[in-house]
Amino acid sequence: MSLRHAWIRQRRALLSALLPVALAGALVATGDARAEYADVVINNYSDAAGMRPVIFPHWFHRIRFRCKVCHADLGFQFKAGGNEINMVKIIDGQFCGACHNGDIAWSVENCNLCHSAKPGTPTQVHESTIQKLAIQPQAGGQK
Amino acid sequence: MMTRRFSTLAACLLLSATALTSPSFAQNDAGKAVYDKVCVACHSAGIAGAPKFGDAKDWEPRIKTGMNALYESALKGKAPAMPAKGGATDLPDADIKAAVDYMVAAAKGGAKPAAAAAPQAAPAAAAAPAPAPQANPAALNFNRLLKPASKRNPPPPEDGIHDPENDGTHALQPPLTVFQSLPRSNAGNRVDWVKALDTNQIGPRWDRTDPTAAPVVMDLNIVREVKGSMPDVVYPHKQHTAWLDCSNCHPQIFIPQKGANQISMAAILLGQKCGVCHGKVAFPVSECRICHSKKKNVMPVKNAQAN
Helix, strand or coil: CHHHHHHHHHHHHHHCCCCCHHHHHHHHHHCCCCCCCCEEEECCCCHHHCCCCEEEEHHHHHHHECHHHHHHHCCCCCCCCCCCCCHHHHHCCCHHHHCECCCCECCCCCHHHHECECCCCCCEECCCHHHHCCCCCCCCCCC | CHHHHHHHHHHHHHHHHHHHHCHHHHHHHHHHHHHHHHHHHHHCCCHHHCCCCCCHHHHHHHHHCCHHHHHHHHHHCECCCECHHHHCCCCCHHHHHHHHHHHHHHHHHCCCCHHHHHHHHHHHHHHCCCCHHHHCHHHHCCCCCCCCHHHCCCCHHHCCCECCCCHHHHHCCCCHHHHCCCCECCCCCCECHHHHHHCCCCCCECCCCCCCCCCCCCCCEEEECCCCCCCEEEEEHHHHHHHCCHHHHCCCCCCCCCCCCCCCHHHHHCCCHHHHCECCCECCCCCHHHHEEECCCCCCCCCCECC
């Protein structure tokens, strides 16, 4: 496990080969997140339940659906972690379950496709202005 | 790309495994593996005063100090630019030493006559402070705080929030497989989503189940005069109603009445008003002139509602 981690960090260091080793070393140490703009991490209950937090990729979904489908028809609030989503509701056809039902999109047995964040990642909208203004998200999993 | 990553990963794990099981066979291989991943960044070209790989002149004075001194420099770092363990602080000492052995062996293998190396010894030592200006070229990088192109739109396993240990992470679609064919922009996902929709390069559904449902687009611009020298804001209902329902914004975020909404950049930066989407998912607030797009008129200002 640590070997794989080490390898990925080194790979990152290699990618930044133009930087001097000193800076590359600093990068390796910090593990900077540079995920897609608007990737939403949802960690209301995941950590506490021993699951990886969920990452919702806005970019992937907006290619397939307009904002209105989820945010008006399905009732998703415009707030990361602001929807009390749990697996019971999803299996019941609410929220993600309106599409992730094996009919419109793949079904809930693919746990790891959503629950894919590094454990302990707090609820946040990645690259959001608020995140950049350094209002640090709180650790999740305790909601 | 994903399979390549896997195969390199597998090779890497295999290498490390052989290094653990048969040290005599794998000593040099392990050294090479570490060199190829870590040391190569500087030592292949001799960046920032680093002794160049296979260059006997660079290495000879250092080898003379003894292997223990070399190990020490590699493990603990050395001024001006050598970081401890070359920056890979999570590697075991043995791997770093193996890499040193590998580089020393390569330098000895390519050794030139001692006569040629001897006069170089003094200049090499004196040269140590000389490359100081190059020692930190990152400080001279243009736009050093901006995200370089190489770090944009990484595939999920490399993006820093997805867990590469999770098998599902590797099944996710890397964004660039789609983004490369879409119109580009300068911020956010670096995709111009509005243009992509306008030109039918994407066809997101308006209804969850009915692919033929189409939005009722309202073409109405609202001009908001702003203080100071910034151009006035033109708010286009057209682009917004192509994606959103009226109820998404009205009446909760914006009261549908002229003059009823106090909007400031401070509120937007904090995620209110336009900032409910812009700066989270729609193009971010760095793109001032997309909204602030109406030049102030020297003539008496027109009606607040164009069209």
